[in-house]
Amino acid sequence: MKQLIMLLIIVAIGLSVSAQDDYRNDEIQTIFSKNKSNGGYGAFTFGYSQIDGKDAFVTGARGAFIVDHSFAIGIGGYGFVNDLSYKEILTGYDSYVGLAGGYGGIFIEPIIGSRMPVHVSFPVLFGIGGVALVDDTDWWNNHYSYDDEADVYLVIEPSAEVELNLTKFFRAAAYVSYRYTSDVELTSTDPEVLRGWNMGLTFKLGKF
Numbered sequence: 001m002k003q004l005i006m007l008l009i010i011v012a013i014g015l016s017v018s019a020q021d022d023y024r025n026d027e028i029q030t031i032f033s034k035n036k037s038n039g040g041y042g043a044f045t046f047g048y049s050q051i052d053g054k055d056a057f058v059t060g061a062r063g064a065f066i067v068d069h070s071f072a073i074g075i076g077g078y079g080f081v082n083d084l085s086y087k088e089i090l091t092g093y094d095s096y097v098g099l100a101g102g103y104g105g106i107f108i109e110p111i112i113g114s115r116m117p118v119h120v121s122f123p124v125l126f127g128i129g130g131v132a133l134v135d136d137t138d139w140w141n142n143h144y145s146y147d148d149e150a151d152v153y154l155v156i157e158p159s160a161e162v163e164l165n166l167t168k169f170f171r172a173a174a175y176v177s178y179r180y181t182s183d184v185e186l187t188s189t190d191p192e193v194l195r196g197w198n199m200g201l202t203f204k205l206g207k208f
Helices: 002-026
Strands: 039-051 054-067 071-082 097-112 118-121 124-135 145-165 170-181 196-207
Touching: 039 071, 039 170, 054 097, 054 196, 071 124, 097 145, 145 196
Parallel strands: none
Antiparallel strands: 039 054, 039 196, 054 071, 071 097, 097 118, 097 124, 118 145, 124 145, 145 170, 170 196
């Protein structure tokens, strides 16, 4: 009987120690926890969108601080250009004018399963941008823009990314996003012309 009691005591002690270890491993971590692992990254993006039904190229960059592999906050900026045609509207001639502009601001990025080879993240950008009508009859040489045909807008762009851990310090992601903007005021242009879906690739370098 004494041996059975001793055995039960030993088992109880072992279970208690194991439970304490599990509690420490699963302990809720906070921003100020000593055992958190923080990092950061820089990224560049190449994307495709449509503006008023026409093809547009979108490129940009962002940088972020990562809290414990699961949440990032930072700043980002993007530029775009498309091939919209505005015949005989601004100049009275058979000229072609496109839309070009950019936007940027702060973003937050929840990251799910960061340590897994394939995982997801959900960046959301909050910012401000500008857009202008530009003469593309000789785009590469003149870069002429109509100074009185430009506008400023607010933007919110939520995204979903499927990310691959290629190496310890390099990741690649395919993304889809939707660009919500305030109305823009340009000649013969839909006020909602900049709103729409985007898709593309993002490449990240950093400590994750």
